């Protein structure tokens with residue numbers, strides 16, 4: 001299978017380790033090992049201290065799957081399969097579900113794998129674009145509904161959304177579920193930003209709690225802020241499907257990293273404190289960004305999201321966003337991610353606001369922005 005270059009990863013590879021600040025990351029401030037061990041309960045510490053570097057269970061450590069199931073309402077550990085990050089879960093799920101010629105509907109802009117892997121398999125991919133209206137990203141339910149046909153096999157959604165930060169109401173999510181149920185299609189729900197809603201009232205139900213043909217994608221990288229653990233999972237009511245995914249995994253990673261599984265257990269057993277801290281940093285940064293963008297209305301179009309650690313503001317200058325981002329990183333050593341990395345041609349850029357050093361990075365962006373006032 002031939003896959004195109006992963007634009008976002010290649011852009012980061014070029015600048016990430018030479019620039020002083022990244023204001024483009026999709027993950028929040030992470031933790032040190034010492035901080036995590038300091039939060040761990042006795043059982044986890046004992047597992048950690050007695051850890052052996054043997055192969056682990058393909059489906060994932062049962063204790064960890066049990067902890068994952070607590071993030072859902074009606075599931076138990078048998079409904080989950082653990083992978084190396086969300087990326088492996090996306091790759092394998094698409095490989096198992098899709099055949100050349102199948103029709104897939106995907107909400108865009110999106111994490112590149114969600115559309116490129118189906119395309120590389122030979123599926124016909126129909127995009128439903130989020131719409132930028134009145135300085136805000138909106139999901140158009142009518143366009144979504146009309147994109148699904150009798151031939152559609154799989155629908156891919158992602159709320160809270162990356163890279164736009166767009167979030168939908170529970171009512172809208174129910175409407176999505178009604179539509180996919182009427183068409184009896186698979187729903188792949190990328191929920192990697194679930195639980196990062198600043199107001200818990202905005203948290204959507206997990207797709208697999210609502211629909212037997214749904215697959216929920218979760219990971220420790222985003223809402224929790226532990227991307228280096230590379231622990232993600234798919235949940236499904238369909239255990240036969242999970243077995244097919246597990247059989248495929250024998251040809252990729254076979255099993256998960258033994259230390260990562262124990263560390264992940266520590267993360268999930270401290271989920272409330274971790275999520276609270278990550279959301280607090282995001283909100284403090286969002287206050288600063290609100291003030292910053294209100295000082296530069298002629299340069300940027302921006303809105304404050306309701307969840308996550310990224311959004312997708314627009315550069316209003318004539319200058320194209322790739323050139324702007326290049327000058328910013330060269331002059332001020334701050335990375336933002338041009339929207340072209342997501343095939344967006346309307347001068348948007350991904351802004352990440354989950355890091356503690358955002359105030360310093362923003363001071364540099366402000367110095368740079370003054371040139372265009």
Ligand SMILES: Cc1ncc(COP(=O)(O)O)c(C=O)c1O
Pocket residue numbers: 026084085086087088111158162190192219220221222227232
């Ligand atoms: C929406 C979305 N899904 C999946 C992923 C992949 O996550 P991971 O890096 O943990 O594999 C990302 C990463 O940025 C993402 O933004």
